[in-house]
Amino acid sequence: MLRFDLLKTEGHARRGRLTLNHGIVETPIFMPVGTYGTVKGVMPRSLEEMGAQIILGNTFHLWLRPGLEVLQTFGGLHRFEAWDKPILTDSGGFQVWSLGEMRKISEEGVKFASPVNGDKLFLTPEVSMQIQTVLNSDIVMQFDECTPYESKGKLTSEAEARASMELSLRWAARCKTEFQKLQNPNALFGIVQGGMFESLREESLAKLVEMDLPGYAVGGVSVGEPKNEMLRIMAHTPHRLPANKPRYLMGVGTPEDLVEGVAQGVDMFDCVMPTRNARNGHLFTRFGDLRIRNARYKSDERPIDESCSCYSCAGHAGHAGGFSRAYLHHLDRCGEMLGGMLTSIHNLHYYLNLMREMREALDEGRFETFRKQFHADRARGV
Amino acid sequence: MLRFDLLKTEGHARRGRLTLNHGIVETPIFMPVGTYGTVKGVMPRSLEEMGAQIILGNTFHLWLRPGLEVLQTFGGLHRFEAWDKPILTDSGGFQVWSLGEMRKISEEGVKFASPVNGDKLFLTPEVSMQIQTVLNSDIVMQFDECTPYESKGKLTSEAEARASMELSLRWAARCKTEFQKLQNPNALFGIVQGGMFESLREESLAKLVEMDLPGYAVGGVSVGEPKNEMLRIMAHTPHRLPANKPRYLMGVGTPEDLVEGVAQGVDMFDCVMPTRNARNGHLFTRFGDLRIRNARYKSDERPIDESCSCYSCAGHAGHAGGFSRAYLHHLDRCGEMLGGMLTSIHNLHYYLNLMREMREALDEGRFETFRKQFHADRARGV
Ligand SMILES: [Zn+2]
Ligand SMILES: [Zn+2]
Numbered sequence: 069m070l071r072f073d074l075l076k077t078e079g080h081a082r083r084g085r086l087t088l089n090h091g092i093v094e095t096p097i098f099m100p101v102g103t104y105g106t107v108k109g110v111m112p113r114s115l116e117e118m119g120a121q122i123i124l125g126n127t128f129h130l131w132l133r134p135g136l137e138v139l140q141t142f143g144g145l146h147r148f149e150a151w152d153k154p155i156l157t158d159s160g161g162f163q164v165w166s167l168g169e170m171r172k173i174s175e176e177g178v179k180f181a182s183p184v185n186g187d188k189l190f191l192t193p194e195v196s197m198q199i200q201t202v203l204n205s206d207i208v209m210q211f212d213e214c215t216p217y218e219s220k221g222k223l224t225s226e227a228e229a230r231a232s233m234e235l236s237l238r239w240a241a242r243c244k245t246e247f248q249k250l251q252n253p254n255a256l257f258g259i260v261q262g263g264m265f266e267s268l269r270e271e272s273l274a275k276l277v278e279m280d281l282p283g284y285a286v287g288g289v290s291v292g293e294p295k296n297e298m299l300r301i302m303a304h305t306p307h308r309l310p311a312n313k314p315r316y317l318m319g320v321g322t323p324e325d326l327v328e329g330v331a332q333g334v335d336m337f338d339c340v341m342p343t344r345n346a347r348n349g350h351l352f353t354r355f356g357d358l359r360i361r362n363a364r365y366k367s368d369e370r371p372i373d374e375s376c377s378c379y380s381c382a383g384h385a386g387h388a389g390g391f392s393r394a395y396l397h398h399l400d401r402c403g404e405m406l407g408g409m410l411t412s413i414h415n416l417h418y419y420l421n422l423m424r425e426m427r428e429a430l431d432e433g434r435f436e437t438f439r440k441q442f443h444a445d446r447a448r449g450v
Numbered sequence: 451m452l453r454f455d456l457l458k459t460e461g462h463a464r465r466g467r468l469t470l471n472h473g474i475v476e477t478p479i480f481m482p483v484g485t486y487g488t489v490k491g492v493m494p495r496s497l498e499e500m501g502a503q504i505i506l507g508n509t510f511h512l513w514l515r516p517g518l519e520v521l522q523t524f525g526g527l528h529r530f531e532a533w534d535k536p537i538l539t540d541s542g543g544f545q546v547w548s549l550g551e552m553r554k555i556s557e558e559g560v561k562f563a564s565p566v567n568g569d570k571l572f573l574t575p576e577v578s579m580q581i582q583t584v585l586n587s588d589i590v591m592q593f594d595e596c597t598p599y600e601s602k603g604k605l606t607s608e609a610e611a612r613a614s615m616e617l618s619l620r621w622a623a624r625c626k627t628e629f630q631k632l633q634n635p636n637a638l639f640g641i642v643q644g645g646m647f648e649s650l651r652e653e654s655l656a657k658l659v660e661m662d663l664p665g666y667a668v669g670g671v672s673v674g675e676p677k678n679e680m681l682r683i684m685a686h687t688p689h690r691l692p693a694n695k696p697r698y699l700m701g702v703g704t705p706e707d708l709v710e711g712v713a714q715g716v717d718m719f720d721c722v723m724p725t726r727n728a729r730n731g732h733l734f735t736r737f738g739d740l741r742i743r744n745a746r747y748k749s750d751e752r753p754i755d756e757s758c759s760c761y762s763c764a765g766h767a768g769h770a771g772g773f774s775r776a777y778l779h780h781l782d783r784c785g786e787m788l789g790g791m792l793t794s795i796h797n798l799h800y801y802l803n804l805m806r807e808m809r810e811a812l813d814e815g816r817f818e819t820f821r822k823q824f825h826a827d828r829a830r831g832v
Contacts, residue, residue, distance in 0.1 A: 104781075106781060108787060110788070111792075150777070379495070390532065398520070402515055405491040
């Protein structure tokens with residue numbers, strides 16, 4: 069099931085509520101990525117504490133490891149990874165596309181060799197639906213072909229982008245048929261493609277809307293294009309999607325992207341950036357980014373962000389204070405696991421809290437004010 | 451300060467209470483090892499939840515990174531690592547000894563090149579006391595020479611063990627003098643050496659007792675000797691130490707070693723085994739050890755240990771269940787951080803809970819019954 073209540077709007081920006089089989093998701097929302105059934109370095113309880121409402125899983129990875137037999141035993145991904153709130157799974161399309169030379173795309177689907185053990189595998193719209201049905205994710209993504217921004221240094225032409233977009237549309241129809249045949253009780257999202265061409269985007273969107281799916285995503289961004297190209301598509305497509313259905317911008321992005329995406333009418337985001345950057349010592353704060361490896365933090369007694377209430381910055385109830393920049397700098401330098409654990413908690417908390425602040429601003433009709441303050445704060449510097 | 455109350459005895463086994471500057475420690479106790487100011491892969495809040503009362507820090511490592519200047523800024527190790535309960539620090543003696551050919555031992559101390567940046571360093575009894583005073587650990591260990599079990603395949607002779615033991619005694623006296631000069635408000639422990647020779651152990655012990663230190667450790671075990679040699683020393687030395695002072699067996703050991711150690715009158719233990727083994731997939735349970743990498747656990751829905759109440763096995767309040775063996779097997783196979791995080795929590799919880807059960811058995815005068823049941827349970831198999 070999926071129910072979407074649009075609670076409030078301000079310009080294109082929207083405040084909504086998504087009801088799914090495993091619970092309610094207040095939008096706009098950021099979804100932490102848990103590729104292999106774990107948000108890297110973060111315990112499920114920490115995700116709950118920081119207010120994560122829905123997390124991602126990757127169909128491609130989970131298909132390879134632990135494999136469907138194990139996931140079947142657990143009745144899906146929720147019990148396997150001990151997460152009882154909603155889960156969204158991607159279709160595997162982006163991952164097989166990322167294999168580059170190692171895969172072969174045809175009308176039927178994508179043939180590739182397993183990067184884990186070399187097994188020859190064939191991922192099709194039907195197989196993707198079958199896997200996601202075993203995963204029992206609350207939101208199932210259609211199998212699509214991700215249109216590249218460029219191939220071997222050559223920009224994707226309009227003809228190429230059209231062919232790719234049309235293939236994705238045919239796959240969408242096959243996904244819908246298989247999804248219904250499997251009697252999957254969850255919700256299937258379509259994915260708008262069309263590369264960097266607005267007209268193709270509009271055509272893709274129109275055809276998908278005709279299919280009357282419960283939600284829509286904008287795909288094919290964050291695929292190596294320049295920032296201004298991504299912003300152009302982000303300004304073009306989301307607000308054209310049906311107002312009464314949730315809108316998901318895939319694989320985006322920086323804190324600035326999230327705020328601009330909400331301003332453009334996006335309800336849902338996902339990105340590996342907060343966790344990946346955390347492990348590399350790149351931390352997000354209200355007042356700009358901070359590179360914890362910088363020697364200037366060697367003796368810095370302050371937490372990452374004094375305005376942050378995460379476990380890393382503020383500690384936990386009944387305990388004095390959090391962890392200093394000096395300590396995190398030291399942990400990083402020594403390659404200690406706790407470093408990545410604490411910075412991942414902070415970065416995800418920052419993202420989730422940013423979304424929370426946007427929801428509050430929308431509730432109170434002051435999103436534009438918030439947006440200006442956000443940019444001013446981020447420019448201040450830590 | 452250090453106050454030790456001996457609450458109850460059963461045979462050589464003792465139930466006691468240690469009062470230190472940062473709090474009270476119920477004994478017998480296991481102390482998780484936090485070499486670089488972090489118990490590897492475990493958040494301080496998790497340590498508190500599993501009932502850790504005192505943790506270790508390594509003087510040698512902390513001296514190199516982050517260095518004394520940073521630790522001075524934080525007024526010691528407690529605030530730096532956000533741990534406000536007691537801390538014990540070793541002297542650095544074992545670590546410089548472990549450098550092998552890279553160090554040179556003289557009457558004055560140990561010269562060595564920093565493994566971090568090659569700097570020439572000189573660690574002496576006085577320097578060790580100065581560092582540990584900056585760390586402000588509740589229990590300070592004397593600087594000693596760890597007598598090897600063998601060198602280049604040749605067993606240490608009695609004459610060699612005597613020379614080494616006597617050097618450690620002279621260093622103990624220098625430590626005491628420096629510790630007093632520094633007006634260190636914490637407690638200095640002496641370390642009994644003497645290799646595998648009972649007569650030397652007795653001589654070392656007698657001389658250290660004359661120095662009237664607030665606590666004593668048995669060192670020079672877990673240095674590569676066969677298990678029966680370790681057990682021989684564990685049966686010989688601890689119960690000969692003053693009854694009114696805490697007794698610490700350094701670097702030991704397996705769950706079986708802990709139970710036998712308590713039976714021999716030991717109050718305190720430390721070992722990297724629970725965390726190191728956890729990261730290698732070697733898990734301790736009430737009913738024997740479990741290697742999570744074994745393919746038999748691929749689909750096993752049970753937690754590591756059904757009788758365990760740790761976060762990994764039982765989840766946390768308000769959340770259904772814990773994590774399955776199948777999930778931990780999967781995380782290990784994918785090299786996911788969460789695997790080592792959850793298994794480290796479990797193994798440490800197992801160790802701390804084992805000590806808790808021993809304290810309860812001693813409180814109730816049924817330690818011998820407990821000991822028999824422990825061995826029977828551990829032999830059962832998972
Ligand atoms: Zn924070
Ligand atoms: Zn457990």
